[in-house]
Amino acid sequence: xxxxxxxxETSFLNEVIEETPHGERLLHCIQCGSCGGSCPNGxxxxxxxxxxxxxxxxxxxxxxxxxxxxxxxxxxxxxxTRCPQQIPITDILYTLKRMSVRAGLAKGTDAPALAKSFVxxxxxxxxxxxxxxxxxxxxxxxxxxxxxxxxxxxxxxxxGRMSFLPTRIxxxxxxxxIIQKARELGEKS
Amino acid sequence: xxxxxYPGCSLECSSAAYAQSIxxxxxxxxxxxxxxxxxxxxxxxxxxxxxxxTAAAVIARNLALVDGSLTELVxxxxxxxxxxxxxxxxxxxxxxxxxxxxxxxxxxxxMYEPGRVKVRHLVEVLHSDVGEEGIRRRVKQPLRGLxxxxxxGCQIVRPYKDVDNTEYPMKLDELMSWVEAxxxxxxxxxxCCGGHMTxxxxxxxxxxxxxxxxxxxxAGADVILTMCPMCQLNLDAYQSxxxxxxxxxxxxxxxxxxxxxxxAFGLPLKQLGFGKEIVAAIPILKQKVPAALAAASAx
Ligand code: SF4
Ligand code: SF4
Numbered sequence: 001x002x003x004x005x006x007x008x009e010t011s012f013l014n015e016v017i018e019e020t021p022h023g024e025r026l027l028h029c030i031q032c033g034s035c036g037g038s039c040p041n042g043x044x045x046x047x048x049x050x051x052x053x054x055x056x057x058x059x060x061x062x063x064x065x066x067x068x069x070x071x072x073x074x075x076x077x078x079x080x081t082r083c084p085q086q087i088p089i090t091d092i093l094y095t096l097k098r099m100s101v102r103a104g105l106a107k108g109t110d111a112p113a114l115a116k117s118f119v120x121x122x123x124x125x126x127x128x129x130x131x132x133x134x135x136x137x138x139x140x141x142x143x144x145x146x147x148x149x150x151x152x153x154x155x156x157x158x159x160g161r162m163s164f165l166p167t168r169i170x171x172x173x174x175x176x177x178i179i180q181k182a183r184e185l186g187e188k189s
Numbered sequence: 190x191x192x193x194x195y196p197g198c199s200l201e202c203s204s205a206a207y208a209q210s211i212x213x214x215x216x217x218x219x220x221x222x223x224x225x226x227x228x229x230x231x232x233x234x235x236x237x238x239x240x241x242x243t244a245a246a247v248i249a250r251n252l253a254l255v256d257g258s259l260t261e262l263v264x265x266x267x268x269x270x271x272x273x274x275x276x277x278x279x280x281x282x283x284x285x286x287x288x289x290x291x292x293x294x295x296x297x298x299x300m301y302e303p304g305r306v307k308v309r310h311l312v313e314v315l316h317s318d319v320g321e322e323g324i325r326r327r328v329k330q331p332l333r334g335l336x337x338x339x340x341x342g343c344q345i346v347r348p349y350k351d352v353d354n355t356e357y358p359m360k361l362d363e364l365m366s367w368v369e370a371x372x373x374x375x376x377x378x379x380x381c382c383g384g385h386m387t388x389x390x391x392x393x394x395x396x397x398x399x400x401x402x403x404x405x406x407x408a409g410a411d412v413i414l415t416m417c418p419m420c421q422l423n424l425d426a427y428q429s430x431x432x433x434x435x436x437x438x439x440x441x442x443x444x445x446x447x448x449x450x451x452x453a454f455g456l457p458l459k460q461l462g463f464g465k466e467i468v469a470a471i472p473i474l475k476q477k478v479p480a481a482l483a484a485a486s487a488x
Contacts, residue, residue, distance in 0.1 A: 019241065021279055021282075021283065021286075040380065040381045040383075040397055041386075041393055041397075044393055072393070074234075074381055074383055074384040074385070074386055074397075075234050075343070075344065075384065076343040076344075076347070076380075076381035076384075077343055077344065077347035077348040078343075078347065078381075080347065080348045081347045081348050081350070081355045081356075088348075090348065094237055094238060094241075095241075097238040097239075098237075098238065098239060098240070098241060101238075101239060109389070109390075110388075110389045110390075111238070111385075111389050112238070112239070114235065114385060114388055114389055115235040115236075115238040115239050116239065118232070118233065118235035118236070119232070119235060119236055119239055119240070121230070122229070122230045122232055122236060122247060126229040126230060127198050127201075127229065127230045128198040128199075128230045128233065129198075152426055152427075152430070155426065155467055156203065156426065156467075159464070159465045159466070159467060160205065160465060161202060161203045161204075161205065161465055162202065162203065167198075167201060169227050169228070169229050170227045171227050171297075174250075174297035174298065174299075175229050175247070175250060175297065177296040177297045178246050178247070178250055178293050178294055178296050178297040178299070179243055179246065179247065179293075180296065181246075181292065181293045181295070181296035181297075182240070182242045182243040182245075182246040182247075182290075182293035183240065183242075183243055185242060185289055185292055185293055186240060186241065186242030186243055
């Protein structure tokens with residue numbers, strides 16, 4: 001692997017570093033593999049975090065951003081606490097999630113669609129709405145799975161654990177003003 | 190003892206049993222929880238998958254709304270707890286980031302001074318602030334004979350290392366031993382429940398849940414205790430899904446740790462939200478701790 005800095009192609013690496021608190025630690029990766037070995041979803045990832053970090057240093061933007069690795073991450077933070085080099089692995093994977101959505105490279109996973117449905121409820125009500133989230137997400141993305149989830153929904157209803165109406169916070173205007181300002185200031189993020 | 194309280198969306202409905210049992214247990218222990226006025230959703234793991242600054246600002250609004258006379262904020266959900274703690278932490282260590290977040294908050298007339306609020310999980314408060322003495326002297330129905338597997342999950346004990354051991358946490362174990370429940374060694378106590386994977390990818394989610402259920406069964410646990418609404422929902426509501434997927438026959442009730450504490454304190458069942466769990470807990474409780482259950486049913 002040729003280091004990106006040597007090839008003069010540092011922009012991808014720099015973008016990842018800039019968008020992640022302590023992202024510069026990435027440069028200290030010793031390719032030990034503790035991260036992948038600690039990961040509950042490691043076997044299902046296209047590339048382990050270790051391999052992804054090598055590819056980021058090699059400037060392989062497209063391959064990294066179209067990988068399923070970041071979307072397989074469930075934020076358990078095992079890799080982060082175990083990494084001998086204190087690399088904020090989970091946070092780097094969050095950065096890759098955002099970059100892959102922005103680049104239109106998040107494919108073959110329903111995770112971005114779920115995130116979008118969730119954000120929709122936060123932005124419009126100030127609260128998550130489980131029934132609405134499930135129906136909106138399933139209807140838009142996997143109507144067949146929705147039929148399968150039906151019995152579970154009924155069980156939840158029978159146990160008084162599902163509400164039909166979303167709750168709206170009182171000062172939604174204030175939240176929305178904050179959200180709008182943050183979106184403006186957040187440039188790309 | 191008075192704390193600001195951030196319940197989080199799940200406690201409003203899908204985890205009402207947690208909300209009820211927290212209220213009952215805290216009332217008994219003299220812990221006053223003052224709900225943050227007009228709090229909003231923390232965005233779970235979803236918001237920062239799409240927007241970094243907006244996610245931080247949405248979370249920081251809650252920190253900014255904490256009553257000025259209070260300095261500690263208690264969150265009972267793992268995702269809420271970590272989001273609040275992380276935003277405070279990142280604002281504290283990076284002043285430039287803090288001013289960006291505050292510039293967004295200013296559009297809503299708010300501001301948050303990093304470090305002003307200490308974010309804590311309920312289990313820390315019960316374990317460390319109330320402490321062994323405070324818990325033990327409230328016990329009316331010691332839970333001798335009930336085997337519990339204490340499940341911590343991920344985001345309460347990681348990535349921050351100041352809550353408990355990140356690999357083999359012990360606070361919930363100790364808390365349960367103070368009410369004399371039999372705590373079984375539970376090797377997967379800090380492994381992952383899969384979070385939102387149950388919505389996205391069955392195969393991955395079911396395998397993670399299977400490991401947790403199998404490990405509890407191997408340890409001989411009667412119930413698994415959780416301290417997060419998402420962990421409870423995944424293990425409880427999807428347990429039959431796991432069974433049909435793998436041909437297993439798990440029937441392990443998943444309770445919130447506060448429900449079981451309440452039982453030991455002799456609180457009435459109806460104050461503790463029993464009956465909302467999908468894998469019913471009452472039959473095994475009747476068998477293992479009949480006296481405690483009888484007392485709670487009479488109340
Ligand atoms: S554990 Fe850390 S140092 Fe080791 S390969 Fe993973 S990121 Fe690199
Ligand atoms: S935080 Fe993500 S990448 Fe790291 S071990 Fe957990 S699931 Fe794997």
